[in-house]
Amino acid sequence: MQPMDTLGRLLGDSAPIAEVRAQAARLLRSAVSPGRRLPPILILGETGTGKGLLAEAIHRDGARGNGPFVDVNCAAIPETLLEAELFGFERGAFTDARQAKPGLFQSANGGTIFLDEAGLLPISLQSKLLKVIEERSVRRLGSTRNEPLDVAIIAATSEDLPLAVQEGRFRADLYHRLAVVTLNLPPLRARGRDVLLLADDFLARICEDYGLPTRTLTQDAQAALLAHPWTGNVRELTNVLERASLLSDGPRLTAQDLGLVAARRPETTREPAESSGDRIELTAIAAIASGIAKGPAGDIAKTTIAALIRVLCPSDGRLAPENPARSAGLPGTTSSTLTPTGPSSAVA
Numbered sequence: 001m002q003p004m005d006t007l008g009r010l011l012g013d014s015a016p017i018a019e020v021r022a023q024a025a026r027l028l029r030s031a032v033s034p035g036r037r038l039p040p041i042l043i044l045g046e047t048g049t050g051k052g053l054l055a056e057a058i059h060r061d062g063a064r065g066n067g068p069f070v071d072v073n074c075a076a077i078p079e080t081l082l083e084a085e086l087f088g089f090e091r092g093a094f095t096d097a098r099q100a101k102p103g104l105f106q107s108a109n110g111g112t113i114f115l116d117e118a119g120l121l122p123i124s125l126q127s128k129l130l131k132v133i134e135e136r137s138v139r140r141l142g143s144t145r146n147e148p149l150d151v152a153i154i155a156a157t158s159e160d161l162p163l164a165v166q167e168g169r170f171r172a173d174l175y176h177r178l179a180v181v182t183l184n185l186p187p188l189r190a191r192g193r194d195v196l197l198l199a200d201d202f203l204a205r206i207c208e209d210y211g212l213p214t215r216t217l218t219q220d221a222q223a224a225l226l227a228h229p230w231t232g233n234v235r236e237l238t239n240v241l242e243r244a245s246l247l248s249d250g251p252r253l254t255a256q257d258l259g260l261v262a263a264r265r266p267e268t269t270r271e272p273a274e275s276s277g278d279r280i281e282l283t284a285i286a287a288i289a290s291g292i293a294k295g296p297a298g299d300i301a302k303t304t305i306a307a308l309i310r311v312l313c314p315s316d317g318r319l320a321p322e323n324p325a326r327s328a329g330l331p332g333t334t335s336s337t338l339t340p341t342g343p344s345s346a347v348a
């Protein structure tokens with residue numbers, strides 16, 4: 001059977017994402033030989049950083065890729081049900097147990113169980129989970145018999161687990177058992193230009209899914225994507241792009257279409273100041289000189305400061321007057337010749 005490359009769906013060229021893919025690939029290589037199992041894996045990352053995607057990719061690309069992948073959101077199942085759901089029960093184990101039922105661990109036999117939001121697992125179940133991991137067997141509620149299990153365990157959390165351990169919300173022994181192999185998914189805002197790469201890929205996919213004409217991003221949209229904090233990470237990015245694609249008319253999406261504040265253009269898109277820089281400095285000096293020559297003392301100070309601000313912080317439109325050169329009495333000089341990126345770079 002051809003090995004799959006589901007891991008390749010975790011897109012991104014940034015160093016931390018390349019590193020996570022490489023670590024996962026190394027783990028998978030170490031577990032290909034018969035009898036070698038994957039150790040428990042802990043994936044850390046804020047919500048929407050791709051923990052579920054990574055967990056499923058590790059499963060699909062691994063030796064159990066054709067087996068079941070059982071995704072359990074530990075935060076979504078009420079505490080009273082979680083134990084029965086995870087470990088199963090015998091008939092009569094509790095009032096409503098009219099029929100025996102295998103748990104999610106048994107359903108994952110021969111495959112992988114993905115314990116999402118494991119940091120929120122009730123403390124009462126944490127010791128049971130540790131036992132399942134260590135003994136590689138599970139005992140249903142109301143049973144006296146252990147059933148052997150062949151299940152890879154991947155846990156994920158957005159919690160600060162060491163802090164949870166310190167505060168007594170998470171068992172230290174379970175933490176150490178789970179954290180032997182830890183993969184860190186950084187927040188999207190720490191992945192540099194990956195946001196643009198992801199945006200292009202998602203836009204193409206969204207337009208195909210909805211049968212929309214191809215949509216691309218304007219420069220101000222790209223700058224806004226790079227500047228946005230993305231507290232909801234990749235999930236927030238997909239939502240923003242989906243909404244904008246569906247609600248905007250034109251093929252070019254602007255920062256406004258995305259519902260994001262247009263940002264200062266990143267340094268790399270500025271024109272190299274070499275040639276324009278000299279001109280700007282000269283213009284500014286001329287403006288200052290002209291101001292000194294013409295204005296009354298109060299105006300001179302204002303004009304001088306404004307001209308300096310224009311040169312030193314060209315995109316800080318709030319500090320500078322509309323046109324410092326003109327106010328300094330220089331005919332035919334527009335403010336755009338004083339700002340290397342032009343007025344459009346300072347949309348606040």
Ligand SMILES: Nc1ncnc2c1ncn2[C@@H]1O[C@H](COP(=O)(O)OP(=O)(O)O)[C@@H](O)[C@H]1O
Nearest residue numbers: 009010011046047048049050051052053234235
């Ligand atoms: N690096 C990535 N490349 C492509 N898609 C991604 C990436 N990271 C996340 N996604 C997508 O973003 C969405 C949220 O990811 P998910 O795995 O559910 O995050 P989490 O489990 O950390 O909350 C999913 O649709 C997922 O496929």
Ligand SMILES: [Mg+2]
Nearest residue numbers: 048051052116
């Ligand atoms: Mg998830």
